[in-house]
Amino acid sequence: MEEKLKDTIVLFIKFGSEENIKSLYENGLIYLNTIEYFQNLEDNGVRGDKFEGTVNIKNFKNTDELKLEITDTITGKKINFKPSKLQLRHYDSYPKGNLYSLYCIKQSDFFNTDELIIDSKVKDFGTHALFIRNTKIFIAKLTAEITKLNMSYKAKPIEYYDHENINGEINLFQKIQKYKYQREYRIVVQNNKQEPLKISIGSLKDHSEMFAINSLEDLKITTNRIKHKT
Template identity: 90%
Template sequence: MEEKSKDAIVLFIKFGSEENIKSLYENGLIYLNTIDYFQNLEDNGVRGDKFEGTVNIKNFKHTDEFKLEITDTITGEKMNFKPGKLQLRHYDSNPKGNLYSLYCIKQSDFLNTDEFIIDSKVKEFGTHALFIRNTKIFIDKLTDEITKLNMPYKAKPIEYYEPENINGEINLFQKIQQYKYQSEYRVVVKNNKQEPLKILIGSLKEHSEMFAMNSLNDLKIIANKIKL
């Protein structure tokens, strides 16, 4: 299900290759890769997230109570040391499901300013971008097609957290603070098969505009407020 929020989403942006963005623009082709794919993706932290699939984090503040022992399995030699800090993370070793992510700009982003500047790091996501202005129609089309597949889903913006300041369960709608610049809206589909999903929702030409990333110099969004 899509979670309703008082903080309305005013714009979706999808970044990618020219081929993929053009296919989304003209045909509405949406590709949802597996959770496992993103968990193991090695791209210097651009899309891959080493915390993806984390289900629980435990930070130990009083590390003087702990001693770690390392054993050389060949010689049997043991080494002991006390850690300066200790964090345990538990992962889902066999995550099942598919993810689809969009950059989202929310109403609250303009509470104290008329300008919203998109972090230039998003240019690492691809060469082209699709600006989807009718966000409700887009999500309705996507979730309608997922419903036809009889697959449970959930869709909402990501919450960002500091991994050193959290203790407890983590879900797929939480990511570490270093990825906040991605301003991610995520769709998670439960799928017992470890395979990507391809969904067609039809042309988005009436609801979006396609741009080459090198034409977006400062990636600045201006809100012109209407005076009543």
């Protein structure tokens, strides 16, 4: 019988500009942008996500009996066509709240391998990275500061889904499979104001290291393989 292991977080990585990562490393300065910002950000799908704020998706696979009609409201001319497939997405019309994201490496990532590969696409996030070893202290400090602001929050790893086949409700801790390489851990802060938050949790020098992203090609994340008891 296989023993079920708790899937703990072993490492956070934050990517960004040299200035922002240095500020995080030295002063613990954390910037949480709005949900609306990420929904509307146009950066070729690096940070911006048109699915952000989606609350429901409906995919129509059998469109044989489905007909769409487009009407020109000025001339009254109508155009009818049959789509080969159709997807309807319902968005939160005025999404409120702030997001903070981290690259997350979990214990389960090493269940079947001794080495983890960081996708080269993370280079699109900036020039530098901060490896945060003590993930519990980091989250504890961040959430403590959020609580001091009398704000509520939720924090957990993102689940990735197939947006072309899913039918049903979607929440802020679900993203399409295109972004799976980001291994995202997300903190969502409820905020009635549409404005960014800046929070300082103090220096991270005692439990983190700063790297240039180009050096990631020379770094290997390895572990002794976790053995399952039977």
